[in-house]
Amino acid sequence: MTLTTTYGMNGLIRRKVALELPHYLSRKPVLCHLAKRYGLVFSILGATVEEGRACFVLELEGRPSDHDSALRFLRELGARLETITERISVDKSRCTECGACIGICPANCFSRHPDTWEVRHDGSSCNACGECALVCPVRAISLGFALSTNGPESSGNGPSLEQVADDSFGDRTFPRKGRSELTACDRMANPTTG
């Protein structure tokens, strides 16, 4: 399985994975061993525990060999693992066809239709850098996450990895500190001092 990998400093790499622990592991200390045994720094980006099964979306950072060992350890325990890839989605109902994304994309994913002058998006060369989502003046572009493979159907009626990945990231826009649209309700929950 090839995992989406980001190369960082000091030879460390970062990967995102979706992990499903079967019922017999859900009450056992598993994740802590990623740090303890394999020296991986992990962030839990999403988690659901239902009907005895636990699903997590993790970001792991560490040396490549430790990644391999840790993932082997998880599989041998009986955990199901799936790759997560990042992808750009464009909400055409918000897009004003301005084109701020065109000049910023390092992979030339955006172009103009020569007749209508509408902005076209072709994500085939996208490297998920997220620049376009940051510069979009009307926040029509978001960086989401998806399971890159269609793994075997999970057993039972509990949460699926797909659901956890969707719930964790489905509507979330980039960057993660939150470009989500504020609603009146949000503001009521967090009243301002003005």
Next chain:
Amino acid sequence: MAKTISEINRRIKDGEAVVVTAEEIIDIVGEKGPEKAAKEVDVVTTGTFGPMCSSGMFINIGHSKPRIKLGGGRVTLNGVEAYAGLAAVDLYIGATALPPDDPRNRAFPGEFAYGGGHVIQDLVSRKDLELRAQAYGTDCYPRRDLHTLVNLDDINEAVLVNPRNCYQNYNVAVNTSDKTIYTYMGVLKPNLGNANYCSAGQLSPLLNDPLVRTIGIGTRIFLGGGVGYVYWQGTQHNPNVERTPRGVPRSPAATLAVAGDLKQMSPEFLVGTSFLGYGATLTVGLGIPIPILDAEMAQYAAVSDSDIVTKIVDYATSYPQSTPGNLGEVDYATLRSGHIKVGGKKVPTASLSSYAKARKIALTLKKWIEEGRFLLSEPVQLLPTTGSDVKFKPLRERAPRVSQQ
């Protein structure tokens, strides 16, 4: 022989007016010449759709029971600061206003996810806005606090007011430094990594009447999806700039001050906008009908992207430091080709102004006029043009006398 606006209006009412867009007139004048084109065509419609930071709106929320005097108090709409220094229940909110607790650029580059422009779009979308107010209380206006929802249908008036928009031509922005910069012209990558421009070029209203021969106080226009009016020249209106032989300004020049009833506008053409590291604003759709009174007007309206040039400005040095100089001139046909050459380097271009929406606005205005729903108006007074004594001055800073208090 020259036509008059009232003759054109008679033809509109009779359903006989010939209306074309600023794109369509180019070929008509090219094939038939300006004289014949002026005889055949009555109106050329234009359009532009871009971020216009001086946008704002006045609203009157109606009197509460008991009464409250917002004037002199503090008011927020959806958490964004509104200006209350008006009469009891009148408010103004500007497109660039922010919530008091927005981190701005403290976490650089700031996101400016929600500001005054977004409040205006939410109101015109007929969403409820949350109003909070603190007032000082008087005998006739005793109430001190107000916390309520308001929406467009309940409030008395909502007027979109833009003291400066519809810029006639605009700079191309680039960055010669070695760091990414975050500007009102978008994110500019280091070492001339990209170039952003912001004009609809051949569709842009004021580039089709470069000497503002037909536009003035009282000109009826398409504004924000509804009908609006020009009420004055815009701030920084600067007609005395260098021009091409066809009268097209080679740098930013004329501007318009416009207003219109927000209740008949549409969120499709008033869009809350966030520029990373810069701020919040409002993207506004605006279109002006240009009456083709004579051959000269036909010639002006036939301007094409290759006839319009503008200056490439370095937003890392000369713009922020207010120092003169530019990195050369380029025409809009080249800008729209996707790349320009700056100092020998091929630089990808992008527009912050939506050409697709500008075209939609010109086509919408054309339809309104063809259907007889929109008549042209005779300006009460034309705007200052070349040769007027209008000057665009920088601030002359003078040290205040030390306070004697």
